[in-house]
Structures are given as structure tokens and as C-alpha cells.
Amino acid sequence: xxxxxxxxxxxxxxxxxxxxxxxxxxxxxxxxxxxxxxxxxxxxxxxxxxxxxxxxxxxxxxxxxxxxxxxxxxxxxxxxxxxxxxxxxxxxxxxxxxxxxxxxxxxxxxxxxxxxxxxxxxxxxxxxxxxxxxxxxxxxxxxxxxxxxxxxxxxxxxxxxxxxxxxxxxxxxxxxxxxxxxxxxxxxxxxxxxxxxxxxxxxxxxxxxxxxxxxxxxxxxxxxxxxxxxxxxxxxxxxxxxxxxxxxxxxxxxxxxxxxxxxxxxxxxxxxxxxxxxxxxxxxxxxxxxxxxxxxxxxxxxxxxxxxxxxxxxxxxxxxxxxxxxxxxxxxxxxxxxxxxxxxxxxxx
Amino acid sequence: xxxxxxxxxxxxxxxxxxxxxxxxxxxxxxxxxxxxxxxxxxxxxxxxxxxxxxxxxxxxxxxxxxxxxxxxxxxxxxxxxxxxxxxxxxxxxxxxxxxxxxxxxxxxxxxxxxxxxxxxxxxxxxxxxxxxxxxxxxxxxxxxxxxxxxxxxxxxxxxxxxxxxxxxxxxxxxxxxxxxxxxxxxxxxxxxxxxxxxxxxxxxxxxxxxxxxxxxxxxxxxxxxxxxxxxxxxxxxxxxxxxxxxxxxxxxxxxxxxxxxxxxxxxxxxxxxxxxxxxxxxxxxxxxxxxxxxxxxxxxxxxxxxxxxxxxxxxxxxxxxxxxxxxxxxxxxxxxxxx
Numbered sequence: 001x002x003x004x005x006x007x008x009x010x011x012x013x014x015x016x017x018x019x020x021x022x023x024x025x026x027x028x029x030x031x032x033x034x035x036x037x038x039x040x041x042x043x044x045x046x047x048x049x050x051x052x053x054x055x056x057x058x059x060x061x062x063x064x065x066x067x068x069x070x071x072x073x074x075x076x077x078x079x080x081x082x083x084x085x086x087x088x089x090x091x092x093x094x095x096x097x098x099x100x101x102x103x104x105x106x107x108x109x110x111x112x113x114x115x116x117x118x119x120x121x122x123x124x125x126x127x128x129x130x131x132x133x134x135x136x137x138x139x140x141x142x143x144x145x146x147x148x149x150x151x152x153x154x155x156x157x158x159x160x161x162x163x164x165x166x167x168x169x170x171x172x173x174x175x176x177x178x179x180x181x182x183x184x185x186x187x188x189x190x191x192x193x194x195x196x197x198x199x200x201x202x203x204x205x206x207x208x209x210x211x212x213x214x215x216x217x218x219x220x221x222x223x224x225x226x227x228x229x230x231x232x233x234x235x236x237x238x239x240x241x242x243x244x245x246x247x248x249x250x251x252x253x254x255x256x257x258x259x260x261x262x263x264x265x266x267x268x269x270x271x272x273x274x275x276x277x278x279x280x281x282x283x284x285x286x287x288x289x290x291x292x293x294x295x296x297x298x299x300x301x302x303x304x305x306x307x308x309x310x311x312x313x314x315x316x317x318x319x320x321x322x323x324x325x326x327x328x329x330x331x332x333x334x335x336x337x338x339x340x341x342x343x344x345x346x347x348x349x
Numbered sequence: 350x351x352x353x354x355x356x357x358x359x360x361x362x363x364x365x366x367x368x369x370x371x372x373x374x375x376x377x378x379x380x381x382x383x384x385x386x387x388x389x390x391x392x393x394x395x396x397x398x399x400x401x402x403x404x405x406x407x408x409x410x411x412x413x414x415x416x417x418x419x420x421x422x423x424x425x426x427x428x429x430x431x432x433x434x435x436x437x438x439x440x441x442x443x444x445x446x447x448x449x450x451x452x453x454x455x456x457x458x459x460x461x462x463x464x465x466x467x468x469x470x471x472x473x474x475x476x477x478x479x480x481x482x483x484x485x486x487x488x489x490x491x492x493x494x495x496x497x498x499x500x501x502x503x504x505x506x507x508x509x510x511x512x513x514x515x516x517x518x519x520x521x522x523x524x525x526x527x528x529x530x531x532x533x534x535x536x537x538x539x540x541x542x543x544x545x546x547x548x549x550x551x552x553x554x555x556x557x558x559x560x561x562x563x564x565x566x567x568x569x570x571x572x573x574x575x576x577x578x579x580x581x582x583x584x585x586x587x588x589x590x591x592x593x594x595x596x597x598x599x600x601x602x603x604x605x606x607x608x609x610x611x612x613x614x615x616x617x618x619x620x621x622x623x624x625x626x627x628x629x630x631x632x633x634x635x636x637x638x639x640x641x642x643x644x645x646x647x648x649x650x651x652x653x654x655x656x657x658x659x660x661x662x663x664x665x666x667x668x669x670x671x672x673x674x675x676x677x678x679x680x681x682x683x684x685x686x687x688x
């Protein structure tokens with residue numbers, strides 16, 4: 001039992017999430033309702049999309065801190081296009097294109113020029129925000145047409161068109177990463193870039209496309225943001241990139257690359273959003289939000305780090321005892337870089 | 350190696366001179382000495398946190414939590430002041446809070462062996478949240494400030510010694526201390542060694558944990574100093590005092606030549622980079638460029654300069670001695686130390 005939860009990040013996170021919902025439900029009857037679930041789901045959509053994009057990048061052992069600004073930039077493009085009278089599908093297409101182009105610049109800097117990803121995306125974080133503000137002239141984009149706002153309206157079962165889009169992205173991403181060959185390349189590159197390159201995987205191209213994917217996801221998040229909020233403030237998406245990284249880490253995506261799953265990120269985003277909603281429901285003053293979120297994040301990480309260390313130790317002891325061959329007992333830790341790359345994809349299951 | 354680092358700082362000085370020339374041509378008032386001197390008060394706090402951050406980065410770590418720690422320490426000071434604690438004691442309390450927070454970061458990083466970026470990201474929220482809770486506790490809820498400081502404290506922000514702002518002098522003294530600490534002491538050498546290769550440093554008997562812990566403690570302490578300076582300058586302690594320093598401070602460290610993979614960088618480079626960034630913002634403002642465009646330009650500057658540096662280093666590597674030497678030098682660092 002311990003082994004299962006210790007090794008399977010997704011299962012343990014799922015259990016924690018259910019437990020949290022249960023505790024809050026017991027403390028405040030009425031929390032556990034279909035309505036709450038719908039609200040949590042709707043509130044998590046923007047963060048979910050950003051986190052998915054960031055996950056792609058982190059799996060290839062890079063990092064993207066520019067996604068909040070990409071969200072702002074593409075949302076501004078969407079808003080300006082809509083207010084200029086361009087039709088909704090065309091405007092959304094344009095918005096996603098802008099996001100992908102922003103991601104492509106990140107990718108070119110990192111994969112092409114070899115700029116460390118945190119430096120490159122830190123620079124473009126300022127760059128894209130400035131571009132957005134230059135486009136809008138520093139004014140909020142208001143009075144968005146009804147066509148985009150109606151995307152966020154309830155379809156009768158608690159979800160909206162946006163929910164369906166996000167679930168489709170989730171399913172597509174899961175399928176791509178788990179069931180296709182090119183999806184596996186992302187893990188291979190993140191786990192051991194040189195080995196992957198020697199096996200004939202186009203490592204630079206994979207890194208580049210991870211950034212493009214992250215840009216497109218951030219643009220989609222921009223669409224969701226515009227539809228849900230109904231206007232686009234200057235600071236749209238500000239700071240969400242850090243939240244997305246936190247969600248990834250909580251969801252079991254290793255910043256050392258090569259480990260992670262869309263399911264884990266999905267659950268961790270729901271978990272983080274549920275906590276926010278629960279605080280509102282429990283009538284805890286809003287200024288506790290960041291403190292509680294930070295405390296939970298840190299304690300989960302600390303616990304997880306200790307468990308992994310203990311697990312590593314046990315596995316190593318076992319391996320030395322029976323000689324070589326504990327392949328499915330692959331720890332997800334720093335030591336993995338030294339191992340061959342196909343093993344690690346098992347650890348992520 | 351040494352020559353290359355020196356050359357990089359020379360490039361930064363050239364950029365700074367270029368800024369002066371260009372902005373001076375656009376708006377001659379920019380070069381007014383008193384304007385230049387007092388302009389530094391608007392961005393000198395970035396330098397105060399960027400310099401110790403350089404040490405952390407050189408030592409192979411990273412700290413993003415200082416951005417909210419600045420606000421937390423300011424609030425601690427404000428709360429102490431609110432309850433009538435004498436001024437020196439309240440200042441001491443703020444500094445102690447900074448050191449404790451740094452110790453907490455270091456302890457969690459070593460206790461859990463998680464990447465520093467993740468840990469300090471968590472504590473970024475924690476400290477920010479703690480500051481909000483604290484300020485809410487004394488009734489200054491939300492983002493309002495805690496004010497009513499003794500006159501002597503608020504005067505410090507505008508104090509001048511021999512016509513030079515006291516905050517600038519404080520920064521220069523601090524930078525000198527750090528230059529000596531990093532470049533002329535045994536501790537400084539070991540910070541570089543730990544950053545180059547943690548394992549090699551450990552096998553050669555260096556107390557890796559202790560060295561890294563000291564760098565985080567220093568960052569906490571300096572974040573507290575920055576928090577005090579800002580509350581003195583603005584006359585009130587606010588939760589969000591430091592949030593705007595996060596990116597400029599990291600930018601300054603990286604622009605100053607610190608390698609995000611550890612083992613490279615210099616205090617002097619960071620100090621010059623702080624002035625490059627600060628005067629760029631001010632020059633653009635005085636040239637009538639809207640602030641939104643100047644934020645884009647400074648982001649572009651970071652990317653451009655780093656790309657330039659990597660490009661020229663690559664070129665120099667090819668020219669100097671075939672790709673073999675370069676591969677041997679750059680590969681292991683890049684592969685090992687990614688955060």
C-alpha cells in the first residue's frame with residue numbers, strides 16, 4: 001500500500017484530493033454538491049490550459065515562465081480582432097496563431113541559440129507583456145461581443161463549450177504523450193538529451209515544438225479568460241506562470257525532465273482550485289489564500305521529497321542485494337539521468 | 350576564464366555609457382548629475398536583493414522567494430512599530446525575520462532535496478500570504494500600507510551624505526562587502542566550487558550544505574534591508590513592496606554574467622547590470638516612451654544580450670581551439686545543472 005502511493009504520485013494526489021473534499025464537506029455541509037464541482041471546474045480552466053502547456057516544456061527539461069504574458073498578448077489580439085469586427089472563429093484562430101508564434105520565439109531562443117530556458121522566457125515574459133500593452137495602448141479591452149462571452153455559458157450540465165474544449169485538450173494531450181511515438185520522444189529528450197539525440201531523435205525540434213505547444217495552450221487559455229471575464233485587463237494572466245509551475249510540481253512533473261503525466265496535472269489543478277473555492281465556502285478571509293496555498297504546496301513537496309528519498313534508498317538496497325535487474329523499480333530522482341532512457345517511461349506510468 | 354569575465358563587465362560598462370549618450374542626446378536633462386543621483390533611489394533596492402541573489406545563483410541554487418520576503422519583512426517592521434516597539438528593535442525584528450525565512454528556505458531545500466526553484470516558489474506564496482495575514486491582523490487588511498513611522502526612519506529614504514543619497518551609499522558599501530566576500534575569501538571560492546559541481550565539491554571535503562545555506566541567509570537578510578529601505582522611501586510598509594523586484598533582480602544577476610547553471614558570475618557585473626537596467630527604465634521614461642514599451646524593451650534587452658553573449662562565446666570557442674575543447678567545457682555544466 002505504502003509502495004503504491006509512494007511510487008504513484010497520481011494515485012496519492014487523487015487520494016489527497018478526495019480526502020480534502022471529504023474533510024471540507026464534513027466541516028461545511030453543502031460544499032459537496034454538483035454546483036461546487038461545476039464552479040471548481042470552471043474556475044480551473046485557465047490554469048489548467050497554462051499548466052498543460054508548461055508541462056510539455058518541463059517534460060523536455062526546460063521551463064517556461066512567459067506563459068502569463070503569452071496569455072495576455074493573445075487575449076489582447078483576440079479582443080482587438082473581435083472589436084474590429086472579425087468573426088469569432090477567425091479571431092480565435094488568429095489568437096492561437098499569435099500564441100504559437102510567441103512560443104516559437106521562445107523555442108528558437110532555447111533550442112536554436114541555446115539560451116538557458118529560464119533566462120530566455122524571463123526575457124520574453126517582459127517582452128510579450130510590453131507588446132500586449134503597446135497593442136492595447138495601455139487601455140483595458142472592454143465591451144467584448146456577446147459571441148465570445150456565450151462560450152462560457154452553462155450548457156445545462158454544469159459545463160460550457162470551454163469545458164469541452166479543455167477536456168478535449170486534456171484527452172488529446174494524454175493520448176499524444178502516452179500512446180504515440182512522438183509523445184515518447186518528449187520524455188526521452190527530457191530524460192537524457194544526449195542519449196535521445198544519439199538514438200536519432202530530433203532533440204532540438206522536440207524542444208522547439210514543446211515551446212510552440214505551450215504558446216498555443218497559453219493562447220487557448222487567453223480565449224477562456226476573455227470568455228469568462230468578458231473584458232481583458234492589462235494584467236491578464238500576470239503571475240499565473242508561477243502557479244502553473246507549482247501545479248506541475250504538485251502533479252508529479254519533475255523539473256529535472258522526463259517525468260510527468262497529464263492526469264497528474266489535471267488532478268493537481270483541480271486540487272489547487274478546490275482549496276481556493278473551499279476557503280470562500282468556509283468564509284475564511286481572502287487574505288489567508290496565499291498563505292494556505294503556499295503551506296500546502298511546501299508540505300506536500302517536503303513529504304514527497306522525503307518519501308522519494310526513502311524509496312530510492314530501499315530500491316537501491318534491493319538492487320544491490322539481488323544484483324542488477326530491478327527495472328520496474330525505477331526511482332524518479334536525480335540518479336535517473338545515469339540510467340538508460342526507456343526505463344524512466346515506466347516510472348511515469 | 351578570468352579575462353573573459355573581465356571583458357564581460359567591460360561590455361556592460363560600454364552599454365551603460367551608450368545609454369548615457371543616447372538618452373543624453375534625446376533629453377539633455379537626463380544627464381543632470383543630481384537627476385542621475387536621485388534617480389538611483391527608484392531602483393537601488395533591486396540591487397540590494399540582486400547582489401546576494403548572485404551568490405545563490407553562483408552556488409548552484411536559485412531563490413525567487415525574496416520578492417515576497419521584501420514585503421513580509423517590511424510588514425514585520427510595520428507591525429512591530431504599530432505595537433510601539435522601539436525603532437532599533439523593530440528594525441532588528443525585520444532583519445531577523447529575513448534571516449529566519451532564508452534559513453527556512455535552505456532547510457527545506459536540504460531536507461527534501463527538491464530543486465530550489467520549486468521550494469522557493471512555494472515559499473514565495475507562503476511569505477506573501479504570511480505578510481497579508483500579518484497586515485490583516487493589525488487592521489491594515491489587503492494591500493493598504495502600515496504607516497506612521499517615526500520621523501527619523503522615514504527621513505532616511507531621502508537622507509543625503511555629502512550630496513549623495515544615503516541609500517546609494519548603503520548599496521555601494523554592501524556591494525563592496527560582497528565583492529570582498531565572494532572574490533577575496535575562502536568562502537567565496539567555495540561558493541564557485543559548489544556551483545561548478547556539487548558532487549566534486551562534496552568529495553573534496555567542502556561543507557556544501559553549509560555554504561549554500563549561508564547564501565540563502567544572506568539573501569534573506571538583504572531582502573529585509575530592501576524591505577526596510579522601501580518602507581522608509583515610501584513612508585509605509587506594504588505587502589506588495591517587493592513583487593516588482595522579482596524579474597529585474599534575476600535579470601540583473603543574469604545580465605551581470607551569472608550563469609543560471611551555477612559556478613559563474615560576479616558581484617561587480619551584477620552591480621553594473623543593476624544600473625544598466627535602472628537607467629534604461631528611467632531614460633526611456635524621460636525620453637517620453639510609455640512605460641509599457643520600456644518593459645518590452647528591457648525584456649528584449651535581457652534576451653538580446655544573453656543571446657549575444659552565448660553567440661560570441663560560441664564563436665570564440667570555435668575560433669580558439671576547435672569544438673573539442675568547447676564541448677568538453679560547456680557540455681557537462683549544461684547537462685548537470687539544469688534546474
